[in-house]
Amino acid sequence: MSRGPPGFRRAPTGYFPGMTGLPDSTLTGLEIDEPGSAAAWGRRGFLILLLALVLTGLTGFLGVHESTVEKSGDGYLLRVRYAAVARAGLDVPWEVTVTKPGGFSGPIRLAVTGAYFDDFESQGFFPEPAGSTRDAHTLFLTFDPPPGDTFTLSYDAYVQPSSQRGGSAVIAVVGSDHHAVVSAHIDTTLLP
DSSP states (O other): OOOOSTTOOOOOTTOBTTBOSOOSSTTTTOOOOOOOHHHHHHHHHHHHHHHHHHHHHHHTTTSOEEEEEEEEETTEEEEEEEEEEEETTOEEOEEEEEEOTTOOSSOEEEEEEGGGGGGEEEEEEESOOSEEEEOSSEEEEEEOOOSSSEEEEEEEEEEOTTOOOOEEEEEEEEOTTSSEEEEEEEEEEEEO
8 A cells, every 4th residue: 555644545546536437547548550460561671671771881882892803915914903893973993004024125005995984083094194095995095114024004083973884894905016915804883
């Protein structure tokens, strides 16, 4: 029994002298119909999908994934490091390394599928080419030979915010006869 002033007796629950029919709780009559199982499963499915999307983002799966391809031929080793998967607005790697044991006897000539660069905003090539030209399909770049037997070209770029296509390219080392001595194929996929 609860405490109160002397002589106080607590009335039984739901009982008030002179009043009848009062509910035991102020929440009586406010019950909400239970939702159907389809609505409950719909909410669960949405939450699972949302959780999967958050976890995918946390793992970095939706970011830039780089790849490297290496080819050799006619005494040259060509290595291309590039973004295999990217998204609009992200910086991407693009680096070409040409190695020739014994060093280079003349200019280094590279040929790249020109349309590949249409998806990128660029700060330029490093080092800058000594010469460049482009026909309908190919960008030709000429570089002075470096000391030693390894030449590295970097392309500072990010994917344009409106780009959604992605693309592929062939990168080739071109000999003095204007024919490719070694070439590599790359593909870049852009995620939404």
